[in-house]
Amino acid sequence: MSFKLTILGCSSAIPTIDRNPTAQLLNVNERFFLIDCGEGTQVQLRKFQLSFQRINHIFISHLHGDHYFGLIGLISSMHLLGRKKDLHIHAHAELKEIIDLQLLASNTELNYPLFFHPIPDINEGILFEDDNIKVSNIVLDHSIKCSGFIFTEKRSKRKIVKSEVEKFHVPYDKMKSLKNGADWINGKGEVIPNEKLTIKNSKPHTYAFCSDTRYDAELVSKIKKVDLLYHETTFKKDLEERAHQTGHSTTLQAASIARKAEVKNLLIGHYSQRYKDFEELSEEAKKIFNKVLISYSGLEIDFKKLN
Amino acid sequence: MSFKLTILGCSSAIPTIDRNPTAQLLNVNERFFLIDCGEGTQVQLRKFQLSFQRINHIFISHLHGDHYFGLIGLISSMHLLGRKKDLHIHAHAELKEIIDLQLLASNTELNYPLFFHPIPDINEGILFEDDNIKVSNIVLDHSIKCSGFIFTEKRSKRKIVKSEVEKFHVPYDKMKSLKNGADWINGKGEVIPNEKLTIKNSKPHTYAFCSDTRYDAELVSKIKKVDLLYHETTFKKDLEERAHQTGHSTTLQAASIARKAEVKNLLIGHYSQRYKDFEELSEEAKKIFNKVLISYSGLEIDFKKLN
Numbered sequence: 001m002s003f004k005l006t007i008l009g010c011s012s013a014i015p016t017i018d019r020n021p022t023a024q025l026l027n028v029n030e031r032f033f034l035i036d037c038g039e040g041t042q043v044q045l046r047k048f049q050l051s052f053q054r055i056n057h058i059f060i061s062h063l064h065g066d067h068y069f070g071l072i073g074l075i076s077s078m079h080l081l082g083r084k085k086d087l088h089i090h091a092h093a094e095l096k097e098i099i100d101l102q103l104l105a106s107n108t109e110l111n112y113p114l115f116f117h118p119i120p121d122i123n124e125g126i127l128f129e130d131d132n133i134k135v136s137n138i139v140l141d142h143s144i145k146c147s148g149f150i151f152t153e154k155r156s157k158r159k160i161v162k163s164e165v166e167k168f169h170v171p172y173d174k175m176k177s178l179k180n181g182a183d184w185i186n187g188k189g190e191v192i193p194n195e196k197l198t199i200k201n202s203k204p205h206t207y208a209f210c211s212d213t214r215y216d217a218e219l220v221s222k223i224k225k226v227d228l229l230y231h232e233t234t235f236k237k238d239l240e241e242r243a244h245q246t247g248h249s250t251t252l253q254a255a256s257i258a259r260k261a262e263v264k265n266l267l268i269g270h271y272s273q274r275y276k277d278f279e280e281l282s283e284e285a286k287k288i289f290n291k292v293l294i295s296y297s298g299l300e301i302d303f304k305k306l307n
Numbered sequence: 308m309s310f311k312l313t314i315l316g317c318s319s320a321i322p323t324i325d326r327n328p329t330a331q332l333l334n335v336n337e338r339f340f341l342i343d344c345g346e347g348t349q350v351q352l353r354k355f356q357l358s359f360q361r362i363n364h365i366f367i368s369h370l371h372g373d374h375y376f377g378l379i380g381l382i383s384s385m386h387l388l389g390r391k392k393d394l395h396i397h398a399h400a401e402l403k404e405i406i407d408l409q410l411l412a413s414n415t416e417l418n419y420p421l422f423f424h425p426i427p428d429i430n431e432g433i434l435f436e437d438d439n440i441k442v443s444n445i446v447l448d449h450s451i452k453c454s455g456f457i458f459t460e461k462r463s464k465r466k467i468v469k470s471e472v473e474k475f476h477v478p479y480d481k482m483k484s485l486k487n488g489a490d491w492i493n494g495k496g497e498v499i500p501n502e503k504l505t506i507k508n509s510k511p512h513t514y515a516f517c518s519d520t521r522y523d524a525e526l527v528s529k530i531k532k533v534d535l536l537y538h539e540t541t542f543k544k545d546l547e548e549r550a551h552q553t554g555h556s557t558t559l560q561a562a563s564i565a566r567k568a569e570v571k572n573l574l575i576g577h578y579s580q581r582y583k584d585f586e587e588l589s590e591e592a593k594k595i596f597n598k599v600l601i602s603y604s605g606l607e608i609d610f611k612k613l614n
Contacts, residue, residue: 013384013387014349014384014387015347015350015380016350016353039346039349039377039380040347042321042346043323043324046323046324047324063409063412063413064413065380065383065409065413069380069383072372072376073372073376076372076376077320077321080321081321092412094408094411094412095412098405098409098412101401101404101408102370102372104401105370105399105401105405105451106370106371106372106451107451143414144412144413144414
């Protein structure tokens with residue numbers, strides 16, 4: 001099962017020629033989840049040859065423009081390109097009115113059903129789940145209401161050993177119970193122990209997306225031990241006061257959260273325009289937490305290859 | 308006095324890696340007028356090194372996304388970059404609510420005064436004028452209410468001959484009357500005829516922007532003899548029916564309007580995604596009207612050099 005993240009933009013505030021605002025695409029078993037959608041995201045998707053018609057769920061963290069100004073354009077392009085299938089948008093309630101007004105102004109009746117799911121302002125819980133994934137929101141401490149997202153892969157406890165189930169002629173409809181640890185009793189009443197037919201499954205992948213946020217110790221317990229934590233690092237350590245004032249974090253603060261939460265890897269991003277060299281930000285973070293990845297447009301992270 | 312047009316985007320409907328939706332910048336004597344603002348316009352302005360802080364007036368033809376989805380991002384970036392001076396937006400009334408809602412959702416109080424001037428739905432007239440320019444709207448026949456714009460340079464009748472006014476010691480406060488054709492009577496009561504102090508001024512430049520529109524014979528009298536007519540050519544001649552259905556024009560229709568209106572030059576654009584070779588569209592138009600310019604991102608047209 002694939003579990004891959006592609007960075008489409010990692011800049012804060014203002015788009016420039018070589019920097020796109022926040023957008024990420026998570027591929028979970030060929031189901032695509034778009035996380036934030038700054039201006040120009042649809043062109044970034046094209047650039048990296050990621051079909052935006054395959055996106056069924058979009059999660060918007062908050063209503064600062066660098067996180068959603070590209071959404072209405074994407075919705076419109078999906079329509080113009082003949083999309084028929086459902087699109088689900090998870091965002092704070094105010095976004096619905098903005099989308100509705102824009103569709104009304106252009107006299108557009110979408111070809112496809114668009115479902116809007118408001119993210120609770122205060123409560124945390126599951127926003128979406130299916131057989132493969134569970135997506136939950138966490139409340140972040142920003143200058144306006146803002147939500148982080150935790151993507152948790154769902155896995156059965158056990159993994160089928162194909163050659164063995166064939167050997168013992170286990171019928172297909174028993175696979176689910178085998179995955180849950182049941183033994184198989186054949187037509188002659190013989191018990192084939194589960195351990196013969198399955199092996200232990202690897203741990204489900206987990207991804208926590210936290211942008212934008214102040215340093216917030218309460219985050220730690222919510223993102224404990226995830227495989228990858230994206231935590232914004234808008235500023236270097238010397239601008240801690242400015243970070244706090246504007247609802248953002250520094251490199252050291254992000255790394256500190258990563259260490260306390262014992263996450264496996266930290267992905268930094270949402271860089272202020274003032275920084276040209278992201279290595280410098282990474283170096284600062286590494287003073288506190290060793291495993292730091294630097295986000296840039298086009299970066300693809302395969303969770304299977306993460307240590 | 309400069310009178311230059313820069314094309315920032317000339318595609319219809321959907322932005323792609325190499326094509327931007329509609330946006331144009333008109334420089335009239337170093338005053339900058341932005342015409343339409345599709346997604347990604349602010350990055351296009353950066354790309355062509357056009358300071359968007361110098362733009363004081365923005366004209367939005369209609370509320371299809373490919374003509375305005377970049378506006379809220381531009382407004383926000385102007386704010387984030389510390390703009391203090393007034394910004395005037397001329398657009399159909401519905402846009403104000405869209406902008407207001409988006410500013411409210413992000414809890415943004417702009418650093419600068421933003422003045423919204425609704426374009427009349429039906430009436431045509433002057434939207435803006437100052438000492439250098441007059442901007443009028445014309446109603447276009449599109450699928451939703453849509454406005455074209457005519458930019459007419461203002462010029463005095465006569466142009467000062469600097470060496471002569473110095474020779475005759477004409478005081479500075481008389482220049483305006485000289486430009487209007489008055490003679491100069493000096494302290495001794497001697498009459499210096501205007502013809503000695505001034506020469507005839509060249510004709511004021513005129514630019515008509517018409518996107519998006521069906522073929523509309525009523526346009527002809529409104530854009531008569533302009534220096535440059537931008538008339539959309541979404542389709543080639545074989546798709547006339549589709550053009551009509553969608554509220555657009557073909558190459559031949561645009562050229563026909565240009566010929567009937569006796570404009571000096573026709574600028575084509577707003578090309579459908581299906582066309583890769585704009586020369587082919589130009590060739591079609593040239594069968595009816597000879598002087599055709601092909602719009603592309605980065606094209607700069609200096610009206611002084613137009614024949």
